[in-house]
Amino acid sequence: MARHPISGRLHPTHRAVRRLFPKNVYVQRLLAKLESLNVGLGVSTEPGQWLYHPAYRTLWVWEPDLSTQPLSYLVVILAHELGHVLDFDEKPLYRAITKDLHWTQVPDEIECSAFVRGFWLLQELQIPVDLGQYLEMIDTPMALQVGWELLAAHPWAAQPFTFRPWDAGLPASVSLLAAVPTPACAGPARP
Numbered sequence: 001m002a003r004h005p006i007s008g009r010l011h012p013t014h015r016a017v018r019r020l021f022p023k024n025v026y027v028q029r030l031l032a033k034l035e036s037l038n039v040g041l042g043v044s045t046e047p048g049q050w051l052y053h054p055a056y057r058t059l060w061v062w063e064p065d066l067s068t069q070p071l072s073y074l075v076v077i078l079a080h081e082l083g084h085v086l087d088f089d090e091k092p093l094y095r096a097i098t099k100d101l102h103w104t105q106v107p108d109e110i111e112c113s114a115f116v117r118g119f120w121l122l123q124e125l126q127i128p129v130d131l132g133q134y135l136e137m138i139d140t141p142m143a144l145q146v147g148w149e150l151l152a153a154h155p156w157a158a159q160p161f162t163f164r165p166w167d168a169g170l171p172a173s174v175s176l177l178a179a180v181p182t183p184a185c186a187g188p189a190r191p
């Protein structure tokens with residue numbers, strides 16, 4: 001949990017981990033979303049792994065990633081983890097399935113669903129990552145499955161992202177995500 005149930009203050013561990021994140025406007029927007037859902041931050045002890053556990057409402061982050069990975073990676077992994085948060089809140093079945101599982105045993109369906117939700121969340125929060133860029137950050141074959149599900153439900157997901165930070169009067173330095181090259185092909189073919 002991010003906040004004390006009575007005082008409403010953010011937990012000191014949460015605040016310490018939050019300070020380690022880049023000051024990028026999109027990263028901060030995703031962190032604010034986590035806090036609005038009362039999810040706390042902690043430090044992961046599983047090498048390379050970011051883990052969310054619904055019973056603790058805590059996202060354990062792999063700290064070295066915060067200083068070594070590009071912003072696009074941090075944005076996509078935060079969106080994915082927020083996808084898990086929303087899924088677990090909404091789908092008791094997912095909670096039941098994963099209750100006694102180790103993180104390595106989580107079914108692909110639950111991982112895919114978190115990526116699909118994560119993509120819509122980026123659109124909702126007006127974070128400029130288009131489908132091609134998003135799928136590039138995901139391992140195959142999961143990327144194919146995520147792309148297929150997004151396009152099957154909403155073919156317009158393949159549209160290029162129209163929001164541009166400079167339209168909102170923000171300095172160009174916040175548009176670092178735009179540095180990610182757009183692949184020639186925007187994911188798998190339309191179904």
Ligand SMILES: [Zn+2]
Nearest residue numbers: 080084111114
């Ligand atoms: Zn996951």
